[in-house]
Amino acid sequence: MAAASPPAEAAVEEESLLSQPLLQQHEEQHHTLRRSASNTTSQLAIVGSNLCAIESLDYEIMENALFKQDWRNNRKIQIFQYIFMKWTFCFLIGLLVSLVGFFNNLAVENIAGLKFVVTSDMMLARRFVAAFAIFSSSNFALTLFASLITAFIAPECAGSGIPEVKAYLNGVDAPAIFSLRTLLVKIIGSISAVSSSLNVGKAGPMVHTGACIAAILGQGGSKKYGLTWKWLRFFKNDRDRRDLVTCGSAAGIAAAFRAPVGGVLFALEEMASWWRSALLWRAFFTAAIVAIVLRALIDVCLSGKCGLFGKGGLIMYDVTSADIPYHLWDVPPVILLGVVGGILGSLYNSLLEKVLRIYNLINEKGTFFKIILACCISICTSCLLFGLPWIASCRPCPLDPSEPCPTIGRSGNYKKFQCAPGHYNDLASLFFNTNDDAIKNLFSKNTDAEFQHSSMLIFFVTCFFLSIFSYGIVAPTGLFVPVIVTGASYGRLVGMLVGSRSTLNHGLFAVLGSASLLGGSMRMTVSLCVIILELTNNLLLLPLIMLVLLISKTVADAFNGNIYDLIMRSKGFPYLEAHAEPYMRQLTVGDVVTGPLQLFQGIEKVANIVHVLKTTGHNGFPVVDVPPFSEAPVLMILQRRVWEMETGLKI
């Protein structure tokens, strides 16, 4: 802190402090005595909760004699070094995250693609059993690999990682979520999990990956690898590291969905508890780097050098159209879509929470059971994906298909599957595809006649439950893509039911469906809006998307909370809410600590303080005395840091 604070102060000088830790901010309207108490409340609450090894981070710059002195004797050069490093880090984050994101896409497309090509060839040769054997075994192998590395090397990689990062940005430091090991396992695990046809996404893991990269860059060097360059030391404080992590998570979404602006807004709306305008500017910079690098890399692939990744453009699910004529009578079905979407979204959240609770019981039994669970899910998934299409009746290809029909191999709207030549299996076109291709297919226009009601219903129900049951397994699993695909099928189903009474084609209904389910489960507004725009590249739909998001979020909020908050609670992170609950007004520190309450008088013996510091691990203590001494706890923190830094001996 001593070394870091002058630049940190410089940051305060050059940046505008737009936000504050939230409970504390609320409390700061009381006077200092109450305030110092409340700070400690949060920390003691954390210590008191039955979670081991979670500490709270110090995001405040507390002004006091020690700090002011630091600030006074800092030099211009230090400030320059600090600012230079800050932007360099943002650039590096953008660069690395976009490279990882691109590699991620490339790997998934090629691994999953290869799998589908091989199986489809078998299907063509009508060797169905062999096809299933290969399909399911490859899925099994991939899932097993993902769960093995997760379970044995880095258990904290399980799940999406967004809740962990969100908690970190709120000031809750869970152990090892940002280690190098975590990073590698997260990337590789996510690739194999997604390619194993599990109904899981890659966006969440990308956010965690981005945050990881940022945190590793910002950890102020590493003694272990001998990286002890002075310039790095500036970042050896929670505050600057938090800012980098925020940029990292923005970059994550930007890279996962090729949605730079959406990424920034996601970080702002969903992830960050602390925000300042200067951070917006830096996050924008990072996201811009991601956008530019991705565009350049995709430019390379357009010339077909990327194997089955082929022509992955900058827009993932393009639904552009010159003009979308929708009219007043299209609004009622859209409103309905929003309402039901909101209900489904909240249902999704509560079911997911319950399933996670059950999974926790299983996972507690030990690593072996975790892996068994993952394998079971994989087998079930394979059976469903391969089995369900047989229910659907083969349909003759349309006379003037918008695409080749029927198709063999990995992509294509009209899958041949088991059908006779000239026929296609509409359910296979959804199930027997990567999630991305399924979404593209659902969003596609001029395919209103492609699907049967029954198929769409089956697909929707299957996706809904598969995604719920797939999330909790011990592997890196995202929620965004599953929700999008489920919502798309739901929206398309509604579109089919509304039929020709609406001027919107079913593809657009699918887009609105995804919007409604996303709004119902993630509860974001502007960021989702922009992300959907950047995914589908259709601005004319904006009014309807906003309408749907409004309705679905409002409806869903009536039932339960944002899915990430639910997961965070079930993980037991002591997330500090934006405002103190009314009942908290009556609480004192004594009420919330579990252990014996360590407190200080305004005037306290040094021996006493040292003793307490030695015997406890806390960084904050209530001072029950008159305010003139209320800076005492802060001083203690600083001195502890300084002491440790200078003497190197841990008190």
Added chain:
Amino acid sequence: MAAASPPAEAAVEEESLLSQPLLQQHEEQHHTLRRSASNTTSQLAIVGSNLCAIESLDYEIMENALFKQDWRNNRKIQIFQYIFMKWTFCFLIGLLVSLVGFFNNLAVENIAGLKFVVTSDMMLARRFVAAFAIFSSSNFALTLFASLITAFIAPECAGSGIPEVKAYLNGVDAPAIFSLRTLLVKIIGSISAVSSSLNVGKAGPMVHTGACIAAILGQGGSKKYGLTWKWLRFFKNDRDRRDLVTCGSAAGIAAAFRAPVGGVLFALEEMASWWRSALLWRAFFTAAIVAIVLRALIDVCLSGKCGLFGKGGLIMYDVTSADIPYHLWDVPPVILLGVVGGILGSLYNSLLEKVLRIYNLINEKGTFFKIILACCISICTSCLLFGLPWIASCRPCPLDPSEPCPTIGRSGNYKKFQCAPGHYNDLASLFFNTNDDAIKNLFSKNTDAEFQHSSMLIFFVTCFFLSIFSYGIVAPTGLFVPVIVTGASYGRLVGMLVGSRSTLNHGLFAVLGSASLLGGSMRMTVSLCVIILELTNNLLLLPLIMLVLLISKTVADAFNGNIYDLIMRSKGFPYLEAHAEPYMRQLTVGDVVTGPLQLFQGIEKVANIVHVLKTTGHNGFPVVDVPPFSEAPVLMILQRRVWEMETGLKI
């Protein structure tokens, strides 16, 4: 306050307080004594500044005995009433602002359109003098009207209004900026100013209009018109009114550019000094209403019921294209564009500031001079718009024109002007058009051969200076559109110079040019990005736009500040910056007040306090004593309010 505070508290309960007044926030890290002092600093600084009648607003909810009591005895029903009214107001704001915005567009298109039709007919009959007479006189009349109503009815309508609103949201209450009179004059004045072919925009005035509507709705009824409904009284506090005004300004941009998401982000990034996530959600709601209503209204116009407004779609300057193949070698020119754009932007800002200073000298001479000034500008503008096209040589129409060529009348890329049949005047297609049509023309693709270098250069230089000289006149004038059109011509010029060495067509260069100039003068990032996207509906360009914005903002920041801040300073608003300047750390209240410093002891005689309250107009006083009494100044404010409210007699 007494009546308002329980719901205000309810708001705190239901919403997350994400932001804080900035200097105060910075100060709150000192202890209370310092803090109360700093609060007062800001207020006394305002009183001390040589501006009459500017007061600071109370945005803090200060907790104290009185307030807590209020909060305890509030009833569920009140909270419900409050929340219900809050959302109703947001809905009304969205509805009204979108109606005004639509009416605004309609009026301008029809008035200006009519003017151009008549003049063009004259031109066709080769009665050039008569044409000029009609053109210039109608412009003159419109400008005169605008400046007359502004100067005599509501002088505070002059200019864009964004600085005023920004200052208000920062806590600076300039007199009469939100009166009903202001609202009407702003709307009518803006329409006539824009239709008078002055190089001024309508976005700024729309923001002010939106803020006005919000503030009037949120002023808690009006005794004058007998609107004293109890439910309205809840909003009789600065805090809730501020939130409504924020939503209003978001709605303003949303309506002006049909860019709902951009509007929300503009309010977040540029306007608001205080922000909380709940406000994002409400601003989004307001913007969504705007988007939906506008879409519906435009639906009506598509059937051609809106006269010359014709088919004004939801996207203003559509540059969609299926695929934009740009490659690595397109990046250097784009970077150059950004750098020069940044320099031009900062030059624009500083020139504008200087011109405003000169104008202030003229305007101080009295209303008459103000109006003379406006008239001169109008005459100059007319002469330039009508005169300069004669410089350009007539060019033969292209063999396969993308549009009819040559055209008579208001719109069209290939204006006939004075040319012989089969020929067009490229300069006239820019000058002899509304700004919107000029922008459409500059952004249009497949028109790379349309313009001569000389014409583009002339147009750029003329726009650059016209917009600088037009802003300061006594009429509602916006800056957005002028900057966009200037930037577009600049970008297109660069595109022409780069020529075939780039795969980007000149239209896209024009878009990037606008982006660079906007970035260089307004210094926003995400919001500009989204606004440009929503204006042009071309997501594939996003990486380049982000790149340009990054560069131009960075370059421009090296020279001077954001244009609105410059204008605010020149208007003398005591805007509280995000952070305290280093030297402020040494200041005491005594240093900043001009008059005799009124201060209280911790323990003070009531008589004394009442006396001071009677003799001064301030709401805050430093308490130089031990903190236990530091709530005193707050109590005073409340009691004053309560007293006034209950006894009705002004102490």
